[in-house]
Amino acid sequence: MNAINTSDSTTEKKETVMNKILGAISGSFAPILGVLAGSGLISALISILTTLGWLSPKSGTYAILGAAGHAIFYFFPVFLGITLALKLGANGYVGGAIGAALLEPHFTDLVASHAQNVHFLGIPVILASYSSTVFPILIAVSIYSVLDKFLKKVIYKDLQMFVNPLISLLVIVPLTILIFGPFGTYVGGALAVVIKLLSSTSGMLTGAVMGAAWSFLTILGLHWAIIPIFIANLATGGDPLSPMIAAAPFAQIGLGLGVFFKTRDKDLKTLAASGLVPGALAGTTEIITYGILVRYKRTMLIVAIAGAIGGAINGMFGVKGTAFALPSFLSIPVFTPIGLYLVGTLSALVIAMVLTLILGYQGKSDVAPLKTVKDVNRETISSPLSGEIVPLSKISDPLFSTETVGKGIAIDPTKGEVVSPVDGVVTTLFPTEHAIGITSEGGAEILIIVGVNTIKLKGQFFTSHVKQWDTVKKGDLLIEFDIENIKAAGYDVKTPVVITNTNQYIDVVPTSEGNVQAKDELIRLVV
Secondary structure (H helix, E strand, C coil), X not given: CHHHHHHHHHHHHHCCHHHHHHHHHXXXXXXXXXXXXXXXXXXXXXXXXXXXXXXXXXXXXXXXXXXXXXXXXXXXXXXXXXXXXXXXXXXXXXXXXXXXXXXXXXXXXXXXXXXXXCEECCEECCCCXXXXXXXXXXXXXXXXXXXXHHHHHHCCHHHHHHHHXXXXXXXXXXXXXXXXXXXXXXXXXXXXXXXXXXXHHCHHHHHHHHHHHXXXXXXXXXXXXXXXXXXXXXXXXXXXXXXXXXXXXXXXXXXXXXXXXXXXXXXHHHHHHHHHHHHHXXXXXXXXXXXXXXXXXXXXXXXXXXXXXXXXXXXXXXXXXXXXXXCCCCCHHHXXXXXXXXXXXXXXXXXXXXXXXXXXXXXXXXXXXXXXXXXXXXXXXXXXXXXEEECHHHCCCHHHHCCCCCEEEEEEECCCEEECCCCEEEEEECCCCCEEEEEECCCCEEEEECCCCHHHHCCCCEEECCCCCCEECCCCEEEEECHHHHHHCCCCCCEEEEECCHHHCCEEEECCCCEECCCCEEEEEEC
């Protein structure tokens, strides 16, 4: 165990800025990969049904199924605001509110009306639609997390619950609409100019650049600024750019196939498989993008190479799109000549799959390697008590024994002290002082409840040394309790330590057995 800890420390020291950024992005998407997969499969089902003529795009059924399949993508800023804020140790609900502000009806109506001369406190506002975007909310919530940490230091603790969100929303939402969002628009516009210049010079060169870059432009949300060029080209007889970028999603499909055949990790194999169907049938590759591509840096090079080759082929042969459609197997008929289009896109698919099988997908410094205790990117939770490790299944309260509250472990304490298992904030302190909730700087929500049904003691034999919203360091004394008197009153003192936001992690892995001392490593969170 000590050897592993030493390795972890070394890894943290060597962690690069890029690893931190990719780790934050990957960790933000991890909790919503399941709903992305489900929504993508609904979109694939709709595509199949409409292609077969069994479902009319004008029907109510189509609209309702479309709502189910598209909601997660439309409200992406909201979901991403929540998960990224939690990942960065800030308030997830404030992060979600920042994303929701970009989709609030008053603002979206303003955007839809193409209003001119809109100002905020005399500052001109550049209006843009932010549904389905990623880039603005990534910047906004990252800045918010920094502001939140500052506010926790300077705002009186008893006022933080409402003052911190008040100040955060008043500052971050206008900044997002005034600066962060338009910044993405400007960057996207500049990219559009560069692409036009390239396309007038060489179709093959443009195809190589577009095919290589498209996956990464999509991750940043910058692709939305380029899509209008596709639509404008369609009005003049055909679009040469969409076949070039089609190589990128086909390369990701090839990557998914390669990982599926290559990996022995059951969870990763399932993830890859769940991304293949919506990618192949509906052109929605978010599962592969955020579940694999962002996690494993080697796959970025593979997708870039395969996408560049496929895009260059389509660009060289002058393949064109005749209608706007997401690249997938079902949308092949909208490209012409179909035979040459297939040469380019299938080349990208096969090359990505073969490179993945030959080179592998996992590098030495990946932000999220395979899910093993030694290799995973993780957050460590220390033991808040000294005592004997007990499985949650042995706790008589079914809420804990069935892991309804969350995964974790229990401790039969030998010393009546609860210390903080992490650096973080006390987000919940029960009036009876027998239970406490802490949110770590990494976003883990930890619930510690001393004993079973000890709430009935109404605080007797418990003394807290912190207040709600206090900032604490690992090892700080939180609660003292009298073990002997609690037992004499007829209560079991076995103490569950659970991660209540378990669903935001790939796994919650207890790392200790037998006896444990306070501040020893107790749980690892796989992210």
